[in-house]
Amino acid sequence: MWDSLVSRLPDWAEPVVDYIIHTGLKNTLIIAAISVVLSVLVGVVLGTLLTIKFLPLRGLIRLYIEVWRGLPIIVTIFLLYFALPSVADETHLSFIDLDPMRAAILGLALWGSAQIAEATRGAVQSIPREQHEAAEALGFGWVGRHVNVILPQASRRLLPPLVSLSVGVIQNSTLASIIGVPEVLETAQRSANRLAVPTVDPATLAIEGGDSHALEIYLFVFVLFFLISFPLTRLAAYLERRLAQ
């Protein structure tokens, strides 16, 4: 069905759709998936640690959350992509010399983990004290208690913010286009720029093209993101309602 749809498009559109879907969408989904996984891993740990009443630790995690949540994500990405490499040269820590894709993933993950940490803190604190005491009575230590008893119960409350975060990460992954990662928006932009340049037919010397088709291309991208995000925001709203019952 997809192929027959694509073949019915005008000539200029076929390679554009192909490029945006096969290169752009693939990269967008890779960026979003890795960022969400990293955000959850780091965020859940930090959020759980935030419930410990040890001031210096809490202060550090608070600072982490407030900094990465407070900065515009594009500034975080600039920090990772433009500033870190200069340190990499001198410290020989070549792994912090990030390519654009990794810088974008890490930038989104720093922001996402701050969101998840905050949500996790709330979720963990919503579990009644008796659960902690019961787990302790069963002989669980702090780690075992949280991993086996508290977090599984808190995860119910974490699900809606997690789905919302996925939507946020997918949408904010378009920021990667600013540092040149070929995700959906960047592939769309490249397509429009390419089409805007007129070509000369070598046989007839007739000038062809020169229309960027920017309206159609960006509308396509707009619809594409809507089709991905809308079901997810509905899901988040549904999960939220179910939790409230």
Next chain:
Amino acid sequence: MDALAAFDWQYIWDHKAVLWGGAKVTFELAAIGIAGSFVLGLVLGAVRAYRIPVLSQLTAIYVELIRNTPILVQIFLIAYGLPKAAKALQFDFFTVACVSLILWGGAFNTENFRAGFEAVPVRYREAAYALGLGPIKTFLNVSLPIGGRIALPSSINTYISVFKNTALMVAISVEELTNVAKQSIDLDFRTWEMIWVLAVFYLTCVWTLSFLIRLLERHLALPEST
């Protein structure tokens, strides 16, 4: 750590005029974006809450379209797509920036105000009607002060996001602070200095605004919820 040891305060000082120029554009964009999304959100939030036929459904579609697409795509659509639809829709990029900030913030604010107005108990409005107030007076004297207070914290969160979104205008080369800093990085490679300026600027503004939320929340809390 030479890169950090070589941190050049003098460079920042020498560029204070350019940076301040960028900060001013950021503040301008933020002020227009915040004011616009306040008005848009207030009006459309009321349209949604009181289910004004047709307008309410159109507003719902607008809100869903904006909330489910990246703002950067909206910016590109307005900047490069719309002029292809009609010549009259060709705006300079500062205007594009303002329009996209208002459309985005307005959509989120519509939901904030809708929730605020819907949280006003029906019996308050019934009481106002019983006292002989008309629908407009009831809205201005009862629903707006109470619903507006309920919506205030979440709407300030939206304003903070609008402020942060001004940084995205680097993508369409509006001369706001992030763009000014980026150009200076491209020119002089004083990367850390510029990133430092950006971080301090945005964190100071965002933290101040969130501090204000907490103050206001305490100050404007409805008597029954304290």
